[in-house]
Amino acid sequence: MDGPQSSDESKVLIIYTGGTIGMLVSKAGYVPEPCFLTETLRSQARFHDPLQDTIFSHSGSVEGFRKWNVNGGSGRSSPSGSSGDSSLGARSPQHVSLPVRSSRPIAVPSARTVKNSQSPPPDQAPTELLDGAYQAHLLSLVTPRLTMSNGKRVRYAVLEWNPLLDSSDLEIEDWIRIATEIELNYQLYDAFVILHGTDTMAYTASALSFLLEDLGKTVIVTGAQIPLSQLRNDAVDNLLGALCIAGHYIIPECCLFFDHTLYRGNRVSKFSSHDLNAFSSPNFAPLVKVGIDIIVNWNDVFRQRSLRRFRIMKHVLTTTLATLRLFPGITAATVKSFLQPPIKGVVLETFGAGNAPQRTDLMNALREACDRGVVIVAISQCAKGAVSPTYATGQSLLAVGVIPGGDMTPECALAKLSYLLSKPELSLAKVRALVGTPLRGELTRSAPPPRRSSDDPAFDGVGGVLSRMIRLAIPDVSANGVPNVTVTSAPGAATPEDEDATASWSLTAKEASITEGALICFLIHLAVAADDVEGLEYCLVAEDKDDNCSERKYRVIAGGVVNWINPASGRPPLHVAALNGSTRCVHTLLKAGALVHLRDSLGHTALYYAARQGHEEIVSTLVSAGANLGGADSGAASLAVQRLMWMGDTAGLRIWKTAGMTVPDQW
Template identity: 35%
Template sequence: MTAADGVAATVDLNGNFPASPPGSRSKKMVRDGPQPPADPTAVGVKKSGVLWADLDPCDEGRAPTVNGGHADTASGANGANGANGANGANGHHAGHDDGAPDGVPAASDRIDGVLEMLETHPESRVLVLYTGGTIGMVRDQSGALAPLRNRLASRLRSSPTFHDQEYAKRRFGDSDTGPLILPVSSEGRRVLYTIREYDPLLDSSCMGIEDWVRIATDIKAHYEQYDGFLVLHGTDTLAYTSSALSFMLENLGKSVIVTGSQIPLWELRSDGRDNLLVSLLLAGCYVIPEVTVMFGARLLRGNRTVKVSADSLRAFDSPNFPPLATIGINIDVDYRLLHRPKATEPFKVHCKMGSNVGVLRIFPNIPTTAIQSFLAPPLKGAVLQTYGAGNIPGNRVDLLEALREAADRGVILVNCTQCTHGRVAEVYAMGKVLWDIGVVAGADMTPEAALSKLSYVLSKDEWDLATKKEMLRCSLRGELTAPARVLADWDDLDAVVRALGAKPSQTASLLVPAVTCAAAARRGAGPLQAVIDAGADPAAATMEGRTPLHVAAYEGNLEAVRLLLRHGAGVHAKDRFGRTPLVDAVQMDRHEVIAALRGSGAHLGAANPALGDKLCSVAAVGDVQRLESYRLAGTDLCQRDTCGRTPLHVAAQMGRSAAALFLVSSGVDVAAKDLSGLTPAELASAAGHHALANALRSRRSNFCT
């Protein structure tokens, strides 16, 4: 039985849908067609009680249109008699036979099973970029470790820890080409992940700028299709890659985690299993909008990470910054430490990294000729690794003169300490001398971060020399420590916190999100600005995962939305129902808010038949305002549902003239045919909407195929 033969059915799971935030409208859902999406990698349900793919959580729940006592058919032009053909009353009903062989569940049964699974455990999608490294190596005949192509995914698929075969079979059938699926996590989600293996697999000691660009562009190409990203990498240059990516990925709003292992994944004592498993959970279940390194039960900021051991299983450390998350019995994320982009712009990749940079380590009796040769053209920037708090030999006039000459030529010099811990400070005379000749103090940046940042800043042709130096002094991605604001005294609220069974030290984390969300709901930005000025985190989430941006978007508080975006509030944050702020704005038809969120990179996710189903249900009731909300949110109104219909087909069939004309003006093709070979005009005519049919025939559009 084809999708064209399917009969639409009203789906009501136990008569109710999952709870919605206060003020949301009632929910129902129309399900069309018996088949799940053909591309399982495009699947990623984020809220319970929805269809098999990333159904738009802006489900307003219009009741299905009923003609003659039957739910509107999937492809029949006239549902008056439950017919399933273009001729309405003369069509033949397909009944409920899915054509499945004996012993194989019918399509409707499979769909019901999927709905039940997704209602229980929502799904997230993670893209794994396997670049190479020890983690995926196996021993050859000589006992040496070597990477083998097309081995990682197949071996993970056979591991019950990394792939739930029973669920995958129920979810996608017997296919071995679908995504891998983790068992249900303690967070109550399933993580679906797809591995993209690089060819050739690289030893990390061979990694360079061109490889960083490839990783960054792959993330960009799949940014809207996945909830998080994981890079499998060798350990030797992992800190360099994570530092570089942190600068190249501008306005990042999703988790990008880099990990590897000291022992191959398939060895008995491998550290790779925990590193990989926890990385997948973090990327799929948490929104940590940074490039991070997961290693040794700690999640570290990527541009704060250095490799500190060649043979320890805790090979990486973050000397001057605490872990963003620690992994024990629980996964504890310290959201106060997260660095969020402040620019109200969408995610983008900066691929033009400067290569004429280097690191010069000062040592006793370093020859002046060596310094002069190192700083000679074409070098444009250098990281100086100096003694202690940023000092150089004060009695070496020749050394100072060589540095001054380079600075006068426009070479940017960044002063970093050789010490593992601590920062460059101008408390000693020799450190101040470097400042006087134009050397930029690198604070507590690691050499890897300083070099990557220098390469990034030098490639910004739109910045003059003074601006580039100023950017090096500032914290762009949390790579150096800047003064932090702290909240006011919360002692008066300790009694309230104790009543909740929490510790007084948790007062702020428990109460500030609620206060900030309440301020976001107030008219204007004044109350919210006051709360932020007091030190509140503008991205703090309540117990239901609602952030101030969710609340402001839902309430249509445009001033508050703009303020929150300027303070780095994440547009991809999801509440417990899987809704993002953009979903809330679309649900409430907040058009100005939608435009502001889109300007900061918000999106509704990848196109899929389920979203086409939702658009068709909106078109069926003629809700032009909602269609406009979808259009403003970046949704392609040409999307088809599971029966191959565009929203225009449905609007025409239901006689929704205003919606049909809106869709035509938005570029939906009046000549597009559904799986039954019918155009919107033919559906309108068969349903008796002759004026609309004539209007559609008079239009010409070639936007959709």
Template identity: 35%
Template sequence: MVAVDDYIPELGEGHPDQPVPESRVLIIMTGGTICMRPSPAGLVPARDFQDQCLARVPTFNDGSITTMMEVVTSGEGEIKPHPSLRTPMTAYGRRVRYTVFEFDELLDSSSIDAKGWAEIAQTIQRNYTLFDGFVVLHGTDSLAYTCSALSFMLQNLGKPVILTGAQAPMLELQNDATDNLLGSLVVAGHFMIPEVCLYFNNKLLRGNRSTKVAASDFDAFDSPNCPPLAVTTSMRTNVNWEIVNRPKSIEHFSIQTNLDTTHVACLRIFPGIKPEMVDAVLKLDGLRGLVLETFGAGNAPHGQDNAMTKVFADAISRGIVIVNVTQCLTGSVNPVYAPGMSLSKAGVVAGLDMTTEGALTKLSYLLALPGSTPRLVASRMSVSLRGELTESSQPVFRHPDGALPERVQALTVLGYAIAQGDLARVEEIIRSEHHWLLNDADYSGNTPVHLAATSPSINILEFLLLEGGSVHIRNRNGRTPLFLAANAGLSEHVMLLRKSGAHLHSDERTAAQLLARRRPGVWGLAGIGPREVSERELEEAGDGYRAGSQWTMMAGSAP
């Protein structure tokens, strides 16, 4: 994958010196209307979706020779080759090669639960290093819940995960499935948006901000409190880079599958609701958390003699976490009125502008984390973990759309600062131009992280990673920052990148294996050669990545 924004390469298909690059995307088919076909008994899943629905359509198949793509299909690490298809070249000068992995048992979206979410998360984890992005086909009824759940389950996500579905099956003459799937493929294969997203009706929404707003319209989903991350027009896909959420920790991608959905509940307040009704819900056996849907800015009836407030306070004293979200489609819980203030004083957590789906899955995620306590969960519910809520209403700096020379100038200045090891200057540039510059690329496709991978200052590389720089983007030669750091013999840089979740792309491994013959030490740290350093060794090493001699000893020889 390369960094794509407003810049389109000058060299494209047909140029003798510029091969057309390919992105690798795994489509995970879980079920839903999008992959159904008519039958005498009604709509049923269309098995062999790739051949039946995609291979025949020119926009999904350029007619090139089919190649096999390896897919990890089980928890035991079993790898099965899957035939792939390739899209025609896009406006961005590249193609998307993909394959479809179908679940053995297709999931009914109206009855999906934490077990189904875990199956999706595990499939992504097993294939994380093999693909540039992932597209998940899913039914629309519970799609917003699945998006929200996966956003919390996929920790330190560094690649795009796009969920989509359809209101009408792809095999129907008039459908929305074709555009939804094609748009998802283009986004997953071209744009480094490391979030769980929902693509529907030409809009890319943040997954944990989305909600279903129409039962049958093609424009079925919206994110009322968060603008779209991207919008597809007739000309291109325009990404709102300023609001893209990125991982900002030096950690590997991992998954948390143990969501505690069986011990949380959701209750909608209505005029005339009795305290006894609420108390009965809060005394359900094993209940640990409740999402309370209240009026307006977070208001609920007091009840006679503040009986309702007492019910909430008693439940909180028993260790139940109660989160207050608004029934309104837009807006935020803000305890400015007396009824909302009384809930806040009783210990009810203000859910701010979270959706019900987001609040419910976040609560389930936090309750299941090791060492969780009601106090800790309550405090983290009002803090943004994956962009699911707006913590403040401070104005956001917006960089004006500039001409190409402006972008080149900024990248050039930053490149010199990185090459000279000037951390203060790098910090100044990134923090003033952060949202559009961090993962942008120069004429050779190198991002700031690529440049920092061979910089004399490891502090600059660490700073860029903590600001959200991606370790997965490849330059025009198909090289990741990890490859460049290993090729330069920089052991500390390699270890820091590995600790941030970097891995060599499958297209790089052949060249890396040849180079490892000359420098087995540093390439072993990168994951190539007779002494490959495992993720467990990386974790056990902790913060010792600065001690270069330690990594040399682990690798067995000097770089």
């Protein structure tokens, strides 16, 4: 079923590559078993509750549980919370299928082992598409309604690889395969979860962070130390946690979820083979911590500020790479032999903060390789810390052409080097320059210079926020458009001249910062509605452009405020701009990290509102940035197209066609 999507559901595709999470015990140890994982999920109520008739759907309140329990623990009468499934058509909600595409033939289970009151229909046999890809309709699973994020349910399908692979057997070509399957299904799903073995999970997460270019949706890699088949396991928490985050938050990065923690994928390494908290990210704080509450660190969520659509890097990745770990007494002959052709790139694991033995023969071997075109990037053997030219022994590496890799992990440095060397459009000089430049948040950028004060003190701090908010909310409040706002340091300190203008404020620095942040959330909506780019940039820009930097510096809160949904309207700023035709603000919001796939409280995207209002330029801009109609858009857009056809409105039909709707050729 690939019709209208319920506004209180999100669609997630699970790409199951293999790994411990779906294994069974054999005489030879843990081995993967086809179809076991999917059927196990289908049989567990916490992963699949289509009729909302299990305890997980009736334990949100005492009254709900008692009513369900009195009825014998059966909610077949379709509980009141199940209205979301009514939009899915006449088919039984437990039999909803989802389209899935793959670069290889899709294995469809031939038999079902789950004991339901009504046997589910078989999955549709796969068909080959014109572009060489394959498509099948797989029966979907759906979680109970969650108490977080307005009680959404997550509907998902499992695309299982055949054969399933142990992660130690994954090759570089498999990274391309995962990226390709995400690309094929990108417009069909809201997010993606990749089930993977733990041994090489950090390599895959790092590689995907580069292969998935201009990513606008959540991608999470996860797995388990103990398989789902065991009574005591970590598979349930890892998979359910990844599903919940992917289905409820737009974190447009390739992430890794393990042991109640979501990490940036290119920042982690596996540090334990027997602990459940097997991964660590010593140089970068987690993006999400799952405890009693789910805490998202929005300040650190990476935002693409490109106006390009999502795509993947499809070139065959360079495999002529290696990792060389220095050790006391390593000989120049060993290093020279290691750097011989066909090696094109080397990750050099140095001592401490980037130090190496200072022997002349060793340095000459490194210099000769760099001069020959081998790209050598230095990282630290220490798990925590970065390469920096603090010591003279580190400066000598720079002098021979070795590039400092900052605080990149070995897995990330290798993946990034392979990615850059595989791009034919990049010269060797450009590759060297990009190795030490953060592309996906994989290394820590040097600290920015301190913010310069504005020439107009009326616009600094809380006073500036209030001034601009009042100017936008009450037009022509003063002759020059700027009201007289005074910020004082103590109660009652306002002078008689400004008593009519505003009340006095008494705030600590922390209180002022919190107040400013709260007010900016509302101010940004007012600025966008008025297409006031100056007011919008005040909300987003932390400082003026530096003389040596052509890019704007955005506030650390911009990643959150630029997508803040106003509870009064249920819409984020991009939706407001699309509704009001604020073309200039749309460009600014996209550059600041606005999410084109974010939906408002009615389940609509900004693209839908721009097309509905007839703002053709905004529609083109959003489509160029990767937007597509989704969620509750399909049904409403179809009605709009039919109405325009009846009216003979060719201009309106052209806009909807640009937005992605199918319009008959005669129009």
